[in-house]
Amino acid sequence: MEKFNPEPKIKTLPDELYKKLDSYIDDLSVDRKDPRKKGNLIQVLHKAQGIFGYLPEEVQVHIANRLFLHHSEVSGVISFYNYFTTTPKGKYCVSVCMGTACYVKGAEKILNEFEKMLNIKAGEVTEDLKFSIDALRCVGACGLAPVVLINDKVYGRVKLQDVKKIVEEYLVATESEKKE
Amino acid sequence: MAKKINSYDDLMNYFKEKEPLIRNRIDLTDKNQKRQILVCGGTGCHASESKLLVENLIKLIKDKGLSDKVSASQTGCFGFCEKGPIVKVFPDDVFYIEVKPTDADEIINRHIIENKVIERLLYEEPSIKKKVETQQEMSFYKKQERIALRNCGIIDPETIDEYIANKGYQALGKALTAMDQDGVITLLIESGLRGRGGGGFPTGVKWSLAKKNNVPEKFIICNADEGDPGAFMDRSIMEGDPNAVLEAMAIGGYAIGASKGYIYIRAEYPLAIERLQIAINQSREMGFLGKNILGTGFDFDVELKYGAGAFVCGEETALIHSIEGMRGEPTTKPPFPANSGLWEKPTIVNNVETYANIPPIILNGAQWYNSKGDVKSKGTKVFALAGQINNVGLVEVPMGTTLREIIYEIGGGIRDGLEFKSVQTGGPSGGCITKEHLDTPITYENLISIGSMMGSGGMIVMSEKDCMVNIAKFYLEFTVDESCGKCTPCRVGNKRLLEILTKITNGNGTMEDLAELKELSEVIKDTSLCGLGQTAPNPVLSTLQYFWDEYVAHVVDKKCPAGVCQKLVKYEINAKCIGCTACARVCPVECITGSVKQPHVIQQDKCIKCGACYTKCKFNAIDKN
Numbered sequence: 001m002e003k004f005n006p007e008p009k010i011k012t013l014p015d016e017l018y019k020k021l022d023s024y025i026d027d028l029s030v031d032r033k034d035p036r037k038k039g040n041l042i043q044v045l046h047k048a049q050g051i052f053g054y055l056p057e058e059v060q061v062h063i064a065n066r067l068f069l070h071h072s073e074v075s076g077v078i079s080f081y082n083y084f085t086t087t088p089k090g091k092y093c094v095s096v097c098m099g100t101a102c103y104v105k106g107a108e109k110i111l112n113e114f115e116k117m118l119n120i121k122a123g124e125v126t127e128d129l130k131f132s133i134d135a136l137r138c139v140g141a142c143g144l145a146p147v148v149l150i151n152d153k154v155y156g157r158v159k160l161q162d163v164k165k166i167v168e169e170y171l172v173a174t175e176s177e178k179k180e
Numbered sequence: 181m182a183k184k185i186n187s188y189d190d191l192m193n194y195f196k197e198k199e200p201l202i203r204n205r206i207d208l209t210d211k212n213q214k215r216q217i218l219v220c221g222g223t224g225c226h227a228s229e230s231k232l233l234v235e236n237l238i239k240l241i242k243d244k245g246l247s248d249k250v251s252a253s254q255t256g257c258f259g260f261c262e263k264g265p266i267v268k269v270f271p272d273d274v275f276y277i278e279v280k281p282t283d284a285d286e287i288i289n290r291h292i293i294e295n296k297v298i299e300r301l302l303y304e305e306p307s308i309k310k311k312v313e314t315q316q317e318m319s320f321y322k323k324q325e326r327i328a329l330r331n332c333g334i335i336d337p338e339t340i341d342e343y344i345a346n347k348g349y350q351a352l353g354k355a356l357t358a359m360d361q362d363g364v365i366t367l368l369i370e371s372g373l374r375g376r377g378g379g380g381f382p383t384g385v386k387w388s389l390a391k392k393n394n395v396p397e398k399f400i401i402c403n404a405d406e407g408d409p410g411a412f413m414d415r416s417i418m419e420g421d422p423n424a425v426l427e428a429m430a431i432g433g434y435a436i437g438a439s440k441g442y443i444y445i446r447a448e449y450p451l452a453i454e455r456l457q458i459a460i461n462q463s464r465e466m467g468f469l470g471k472n473i474l475g476t477g478f479d480f481d482v483e484l485k486y487g488a489g490a491f492v493c494g495e496e497t498a499l500i501h502s503i504e505g506m507r508g509e510p511t512t513k514p515p516f517p518a519n520s521g522l523w524e525k526p527t528i529v530n531n532v533e534t535y536a537n538i539p540p541i542i543l544n545g546a547q548w549y550n551s552k553g554d555v556k557s558k559g560t561k562v563f564a565l566a567g568q569i570n571n572v573g574l575v576e577v578p579m580g581t582t583l584r585e586i587i588y589e590i591g592g593g594i595r596d597g598l599e600f601k602s603v604q605t606g607g608p609s610g611g612c613i614t615k616e617h618l619d620t621p622i623t624y625e626n627l628i629s630i631g632s633m634m635g636s637g638g639m640i641v642m643s644e645k646d647c648m649v650n651i652a653k654f655y656l657e658f659t660v661d662e663s664c665g666k667c668t669p670c671r672v673g674n675k676r677l678l679e680i681l682t683k684i685t686n687g688n689g690t691m692e693d694l695a696e697l698k699e700l701s702e703v704i705k706d707t708s709l710c711g712l713g714q715t716a717p718n719p720v721l722s723t724l725q726y727f728w729d730e731y732v733a734h735v736v737d738k739k740c741p742a743g744v745c746q747k748l749v750k751y752e753i754n755a756k757c758i759g760c761t762a763c764a765r766v767c768p769v770e771c772i773t774g775s776v777k778q779p780h781v782i783q784q785d786k787c788i789k790c791g792a793c794y795t796k797c798k799f800n801a802i803d804k805n
Contacts, residue, residue, distance in 0.1 A: 143572045145572070
């Protein structure tokens with residue numbers, strides 16, 4: 001297969017993850033001559049981010065080659081959409097909803113409290129890669145405002161004093177993992 | 181393997197067979213039927229463990245050998261999210277609120293076995309201060325009329341048989357067998373249905389434009405990129421009645437001559453995605469999607485496409501580019517998508533709620549729909565009520581209902597007895613509406629005339645404790661973040677607006693800034709490329725118009741009347757101080773001085789206005805001005 005882009009010099013991510021992604025792309029049976037082949041790109045990026053957790057350059061180049069696109073096209077799409085990230089997220093990703101309903105119920109203070117507790121800013125990840133914080137757009141659970149998500153678990157009607165409890169809950173979880 | 185439905189007659193026979201499934205949820209007169217317990221399975225209630233509740237109920241029913249007397253299942257959003265999770269028992273018509281997974285025991289033992297209503301899980305109707313059993317007695321539901329949400333709270337969204345049992349796919353059957361393409365379009369035009377995504381363009385007219393193009397390939401798209409913060413009606417429809425969207429898209433496909441549909445849905449809605457995928461699989465199996473639908477020779481299929489967190493993709497041309505796998509940047513119209521859309525083919529983009537209205541219109545006729553609502557805005561509209569209101573939730577009311585009815589009668593008024601200040605409609609594109617306009621009947625035109633817009637239907641209610649300058653700033657932060665950057669007025673102009681607003685909320689604003697805000701807003705509105713930029717200054721303009729005094733207070737008096745803007749707040753210790761030293765210990769910059777049992781003092785020049793002392797003080801000894 002002719003490569004569209006030069007292979008990245010170093011590939012650091014595990015082979016089996018690449019295989020998982022490849023089998024998904026294989027099923028799409030992309031035709032390089034198809035003028036609509038780019039229509040698959042966003043689905044593939046979603047899948048890849050689900051597998052790798054983020055979309056570093058080596059994954060971008062790999063996807064570009066498999067879909068017969070230029071790296072610049074892939075990178076351009078990734079940088080446009082908020083959902084895609086090129087840096088790794090924490091094991092526990094704290095997402096504070098900053099939709100209007102949550103905002104008027106004090107979501108900003110909740111976000112600041114998480115930032116203070118974990119000593120990182122929104123969009124950053126802790127050094128040990130355990131926690132990251134994101135300010136999220138409306139999740140549509142406005143009845144429970146303000147809402148915080150830790151990965152997929154939803155915490156509704158969060159109060160300032162709950163923040164410490166929530167963080168501790170996950171700190172305990174990471175501690176017990178270490179022992180195992 | 182599900183039964184394949186090969187003709188309209190097949191469908192009607194299947195309907196008769198399945199109709200008993202939900203009969204006692206609609207006809208409540210026969211109380212001797214098998215009981216059914218329905219639990220809300222929307223995102224809000226899911227987050228409050230409603231799934232575990234259903235599992236507990238099912239397990240208990242099995243363990244106690246009650247399977248022939250009662251069943252339990254999940255359903256779509258009841259709308260009363262404030263008091264979720266909601267449980268409804270049919271045919272008793274009893275409505276329970278805030279039910280926990282551990283309450284399953286009592287529901288089975290007490291309600292089902294002993295036939296006694298559980299008092300403590302009932303809703304107390306504030307108007308009569310009494311616990312009530314049925315939905316009809318609750319003021320939250322009294323003014324509502326459910327068309328788009330007709331199946332939410334009635335059927336299990338993951339079971340296509342229940343959709344069919346409530347006349348599902350009959351509209352598609354009727355259109356395919358008894359109507360021609362123009363007949364469907366004419367019916368929609370006569371019904372007066374207008375786009376529910378914001379613009380309010382007549383749906384039938386849009387379809388007729390696409391139909392006129394005589395090309396072999398066309399597309400039907402469902403815009404499910406519900407990006408307005410605080411709006412969740414589309415999500416609830418997709419979670420509660422996914423088949424309705426598929427059926428309407430197929431009808432659209434038939435009317436304009438398209439055989440392929442896409443649902444462009446936010447990746448942030450995992451539950452809606454799951455339910456839609458289940459519905460797509462089930463309707464493919466039964467033959468409502470795929471080749472030769474109902475034996476009529478009509479082919480149509482639907483595919484999901486995920487958004488990736490870009491608000492601008494709610495704009496139809498941007499959405500189309502996103503489906504094509506590109507950056508979601510809008511392009512100028514014309515050409516309109518109805519002439520040249522997805523891959524330059526004629527394309528119809530409609531919103532979820534618009535689609536949900538279509539099957540009942542086809543079944544009940546244009547006249548039926550046309551008779552509801554207002555002169556130019558027909559039918560009903562779903563609103564998501566949120567913010568400082570007592571009953572947060574999803575409501576569907578006839579067009580022409582006033583804001584006062586929605587906020588005070590349905591919404592139960594303002595939380596904690598606070599004073600109403602404003603209601604924001606239309607999300608980041610809309611404006612703030614004040615007290616004096618509360619009696620305006622809600623229609624597309626009326627909302628625009630008072631400086632806001634319908635938008636997708638989010639309604640954020642604000643009280644005296646919300647600062648309008650800060651709210652304008654909040655929306656601007658949103659649009660600046662979401663501007664795609666393609667055109668200069670939106671990319672640069674909104675950024676400048678935000679800078680001025682930040683300056684004002686920091687206490688550095690001048691009267692010239694206010695004049696500049698207004699002028700720049702007008703320029704951005706006039707010169708931006710797409711709907712996002714053209715409407716982005718609306719929150720600024722409407723707050724400037726209605727809350728001028730509040731802006732002046734920030735600029736001239738350097739005060740935030742609502743006490744929200746931190747930099748303008750002044751904390752002072754009053755005479756109630758007993759000298760417990762709690763505030764001094766919690767102060768991060770050590771600016772509070774005083775000895776034990778003596779009143780303390782805050783050194784204003786050092787204070788960073790973090791509010792830590794204010795939260796800590798147990799004696800109300802700190803004033804926030």
